[in-house]
Amino acid sequence: MNAPAAAPLALDGRPLDGGLYLRADHWAQQLPVPVQEAIAAFSAYGLGLLAVLMLWAWWRARSADSTVMARALAAPLVVTVVFVADTLLKSVLREPRPCQVLAAGRTLEACPGAGDWSLPSNHTVIVFAGAAVLWQVDRRIGALALLLAVAMGLSRILVGVHYPHDVALGALVGAAAGYGLGAAAARADVLVTRARTGTRGRWLTTA
16 A cells, blocks of 8 residues: 655645546456556557657658648657646646655556656646647548557546546646647747758658
């Protein structure tokens, strides 16, 4: 059983959905061990799949117009900016992880230490931001990224390191910021058009 956090709570998420978190944690602990390991591995390393989708989006954007390519190229930068902003938001809200303040028992992922705040979920923010940008690049890739984002958000609850509301807010923040920044990236289409006629144009176009 995890010991309660000693530091005073800036934001206490337990009254919101602590009971739902504990039910999800209990359910996850009843799963077969190989399934638990698969969920934990996906939750830890699934962000790599987003990188693969971004590469695929860039590859397909070579045959699209400069606006689409500008968004494809901006996707990694958008995700980085949103991640940094989310990290700052977490430091303001300062909500302890549920596994630090609730009797969650053994969680599928080791519970982070004190000071590693919970709200919003960084993993969820990152993947939803990426999905929002990729949706503007290619609908098929964007749909796959959205499925990945939903699965990642659920996994962060099942491994025991986030409340459901951490994931819900992460999805909202990530999708909104990712879509807005992706739309703004279209303004770089002039730069992409210019670059396509230069020596590195082969990376930006199939022509």
